[in-house]
Amino acid sequence: xxxxxxxxxxxxxxxxxxxxxxxxxxxxxxxxxxxxxxxxxxxxxxxxxxxxxxxxxxxxxxxxxxxxxxxxxxxxxxxxxxxxxxxxxxxxxxxxxxxxxxxxxxxxxxxxxxxxxxxxxxxxxxxxxxxxxxxxxxxxxxxxxxxxxxxxxxxxxxxxxxxxxxxxxxxxxxxxxxxxxxxxxxxxxxxxxxxxxxxxxxxxxxxxxxxxxxxxxxxxxxxxxxxxxxxxxxxxxxxxxxxxxxxxxxxxxxxxxxxxxxxxxxxxxxxxxxxxxxxxxxxxxxxxxxxxxxxxxxxxxxx
Amino acid sequence: xxxxxxxxxxxxxxxxxxxxxxxxxxxxxxxxxxxxxxxxxxxxxxxxxxxxxxxxxxxxxxxxxxxxxxxxxxxxxxxxxxxxxxxxxxxxxxxxxxxxxxxxxxxxxxxxxxxxxxxxxxxxxxxxxxxxxxxxxxxxxxxxxxxxxxxxxxxxxxxxxxxxxxxxxxxxxxxxxxxxxxxxxxxxxxxxxxxxxxxxxxxxxxxxxxxxxxxxxxxxxxxxxxxxxxxxxxxxxxxxxxxxxxxxxxxxxxxxxxxxxxxxxxxxxxxxxxxxxxxxxxxxxxxxxxxxxxxxxxxxxxxxxxxxxxxxxxxxxxxxxxxxxxxxx
Numbered sequence: 260x261x262x263x264x265x266x267x268x269x270x271x272x273x274x275x276x277x278x279x280x281x282x283x284x285x286x287x288x289x290x291x292x293x294x295x296x297x298x299x300x301x302x303x304x305x306x307x308x309x310x311x312x313x314x315x316x317x318x319x320x321x322x323x324x325x326x327x328x329x330x331x332x333x334x335x336x337x338x339x340x341x342x343x344x345x346x347x348x349x350x351x352x353x354x355x356x357x358x359x360x361x362x363x364x365x366x367x368x369x370x371x372x373x374x375x376x377x378x379x380x381x382x383x384x385x386x387x388x389x390x391x392x393x394x395x396x397x398x399x400x401x402x403x404x405x406x407x408x409x410x411x412x413x414x415x416x417x418x419x420x421x422x423x424x425x426x427x428x429x430x431x432x433x434x435x436x437x438x439x440x441x442x443x444x445x446x447x448x449x450x451x452x453x454x455x456x457x458x459x460x461x462x463x464x465x466x467x468x469x470x471x472x473x474x475x476x477x478x479x480x481x482x483x484x485x486x487x488x489x490x491x492x493x494x495x496x497x498x499x500x501x502x503x504x505x506x507x508x509x510x511x512x513x514x515x516x517x518x519x520x521x522x523x524x525x526x527x528x529x530x531x532x533x534x535x536x537x538x539x540x541x542x543x544x545x546x547x548x549x550x551x552x553x554x555x556x557x558x559x560x561x562x
Numbered sequence: 563x564x565x566x567x568x569x570x571x572x573x574x575x576x577x578x579x580x581x582x583x584x585x586x587x588x589x590x591x592x593x594x595x596x597x598x599x600x601x602x603x604x605x606x607x608x609x610x611x612x613x614x615x616x617x618x619x620x621x622x623x624x625x626x627x628x629x630x631x632x633x634x635x636x637x638x639x640x641x642x643x644x645x646x647x648x649x650x651x652x653x654x655x656x657x658x659x660x661x662x663x664x665x666x667x668x669x670x671x672x673x674x675x676x677x678x679x680x681x682x683x684x685x686x687x688x689x690x691x692x693x694x695x696x697x698x699x700x701x702x703x704x705x706x707x708x709x710x711x712x713x714x715x716x717x718x719x720x721x722x723x724x725x726x727x728x729x730x731x732x733x734x735x736x737x738x739x740x741x742x743x744x745x746x747x748x749x750x751x752x753x754x755x756x757x758x759x760x761x762x763x764x765x766x767x768x769x770x771x772x773x774x775x776x777x778x779x780x781x782x783x784x785x786x787x788x789x790x791x792x793x794x795x796x797x798x799x800x801x802x803x804x805x806x807x808x809x810x811x812x813x814x815x816x817x818x819x820x821x822x823x824x825x826x827x828x829x830x831x832x833x834x835x836x837x838x839x840x841x842x843x844x845x846x847x848x849x850x851x852x853x854x855x856x857x858x859x860x861x862x863x864x865x866x867x868x869x870x871x872x873x874x875x876x877x878x879x880x881x882x883x884x885x886x887x888x889x890x891x
Contacts, residue, residue, distance in 0.1 A: 286727035299677035
């Protein structure tokens with residue numbers, strides 16, 4: 260039994276909670292302005308395209324695509340470690356091998372970034388924030404390019420690293436092949452920028468994700484088929500070598516061939532353009548894509 | 563607080579939250595906004611007009627979402643043409659249409675919108691949680707928006723509009739599509755935004771009673787023209803007239819009043835079977851005169867009340883007058 264004297268105040272109950280005033284408080288903290296808004300949009304777009312903070316089904320495709328580019332990478336590095344003279348782990352071979360996977364990736368991630376905002380009509384909300392219209396496009400292009408680079412640059416850099424680590428003299432091999440590292444980064448970045456801008460440009464014409472994905476994949480397949488069939492059927496025509504421009508996988512193979520000299524494709528041999536010509540063509544495509552995006556997101560009365 | 567740039571030539575009113583001069587917008591030959599001149603105080607402003615009056619166009623033009631075709635505007639001290647980003651940094655916007663990503667949580671989306679207004683990520687998350695609590699979605703903030711009711715979605719839209727603590731918020735038909743209870747709660751929230759949070763509000767609606775309830779200033783648009791821009795303080799003020807309901811003999815009663823120097827005119831009413839008179843009441847003496855005339859004529863008075871001016875009177879009076887002027891022109 261407790262012995263609490265009559266005149267003593269009761270012991271204060273043990274404190275187990277507090278009541279906070281949750282009235283409205285003005286925000287007087289830092290504001291990062293336009294740059295902060297763009298950075299936020301880049302991060303948010305990347306997360307959404309990867310299915311982060313979305314249902315588990317949204318994560319399946321990106322996961323499978325990453326697995327698909329990682330398995331050949333592991334096999335290549337593993338085989339090089341076992342049989343160093345096999346020269347199995349060629350950069351061009353790897354890039355050619357993953358081109359279709361990267362194609363599927365940009366064909367799905369691009370529409371996810373662009374079409375969903377149109378479909379769900381969140382664009383007016385974005386354009387009422389502290390950004391200009393082209394900032395929105397810039398953020399989407401950067402987000403898409405960074406994501407694509409995780410498929411085109413990081414695995415190639417890992418491949419380069421794997422090749423050096425399995426060589427006899429690791430440091431010497433790294434020193435000798437530092438040029439290859441620059442080249443794989445160059446081709447990976449080029450690859451990512453061009454595909455990203457094109458995917459976004461095509462996606463900007465519709466607010467239906469499925470339609471955009473279909474158009475990108477079918478366009479890619481049809482143009483590739485037309486280019487290869489044309490080169491095959493019109494081999495006596497001088498101009499047929501320009502058909503390579505329709506087949507982006509062959510254009511990238513040609514760029515790789517110029518950089519690593521290990522590509523053996525008829526369409527590439529027939530075309531026989533200089534590295535500068537290919538790079539200029541890819542830059543031209545990128546600029547065209549950006550012009551299309553700028554036009555699609557110019558201020559409009561129906562925004 | 564921002565430091566608004568002021569141009570000596572235009573001499574903006576420092577107390578005005580929105581100022582426009584000849585602000586116009588046309589879609590081809592259709593004039594959606596016709597040279598609007600406005601100077602709105604920091605207040606809860608009702609933007610009133612029928613569908614197609616130009617309310618949404620005005621809001622979207624002031625935000626820079628669509629380009630005006632003429633004139634100039636300053637919002638929270640910034641020029642909308644040259645300082646659009648600054649304007650949008652300090653202004654919130656709740657659009658009329660659905661504008662929410664369905665497969666994200668309210669907390670994620672509102673936090674992202676706070677970041678899009680320049681708040682650092684940590685503060686943005688904290689603000690999002692606080693504001694969702696303020697709009698009554700504290701418990702539901704981690705649920706996907708696609709599972710929300712219309713009222714809850716409207717609250718999310720409201721939350722994203724004020725999460726960055728703007729000086730001014732544009733609310734475009736925030737009660738559209740809501741049931742009476744939800745509408746009532748939304749109006750309470752909107753009222754709190756100005757009275758408790760201290761954020762100026764421009765509240766667009768075509769519902770008179772919504773504006774009458776929560777606004778202290780009204781802007782009336784009709785066919786893209788500015789019809790009225792005035793405080794609502796004189797709404798419900800007495801008009802200096804008495805509405806008199808008589809069982810019969812209104813004309814005789816009016817004539818008797820006129821003999822005693824009090825003007826009265828007959829009113830037609832479709833809802834009442836009694837004769838109605840509108841009696842000018844400049845002072846208290848009129849009640850005695852009415853009594854005396856009623857006694858003298860053995861008239862039966864069925865009702866008598868002082869007339870008050872409603873927002874509907876202001877709206878109909880101004881819109882009707884403006885249309886009459888247009889017709890004559």
